[in-house]
Amino acid sequence: MKNRIKVERAEKNISQAELADQIGVSRQTINSIETGRYVPSTVLALKMARVFAKRVEEIFQLEETD
Amino acid sequence: MKNRIKVERAEKNISQAELADQIGVSRQTINSIETGRYVPSTVLALKMARVFAKRVEEIFQLEETD
């Protein structure tokens, strides 16, 4: 699964730590998701979408391998 | 987190087993998600959205407690 978290953060100009804070997870969790080290739960995906005011599908996209 | 999987299945007239098959998980996984026993991964949420041709947010909704 691909994600556009880095881009969305850049547009909003917030750090991984700030995003983590707004969503209620650790900074490492954000980093790990952003760098594709693991797949977040749907609750996290919905919270991110809410923070960025975008649809989940705009932030996370399936790949062939999924 | 709430979900409308049961309703979407009803509209498409497919069983839990058929949905599980289309998404590539076990029937118990679908049942457990549908009955709120656990939160699916974002990959699963995206696949369900694809099967139902709806947005993730139309199928899964955050609650206060999330």
Add this chain to the structure above:
DNA sequence: TCTTTTTGTAAAGTTTACTTTACTTTTGGT
């Protein structure tokens, strides 16, 4: 009513998400 399909659950096991702590590297500002 009888039979089949569907749904609900449970237990045990494996994998993966997520946490905390901690350290290194990179980036940006002055």
Add this chain to the structure above:
DNA sequence: ACCAAAAGTAAAGTAAACTTTACAAAAAGA
């Protein structure tokens, strides 16, 4: 060049997702 903030990553532990097997209850169809 120096300093501070941000990002990357790793290790160890806990929690939760997901699997398989299995069985019971409910719903649906004949």
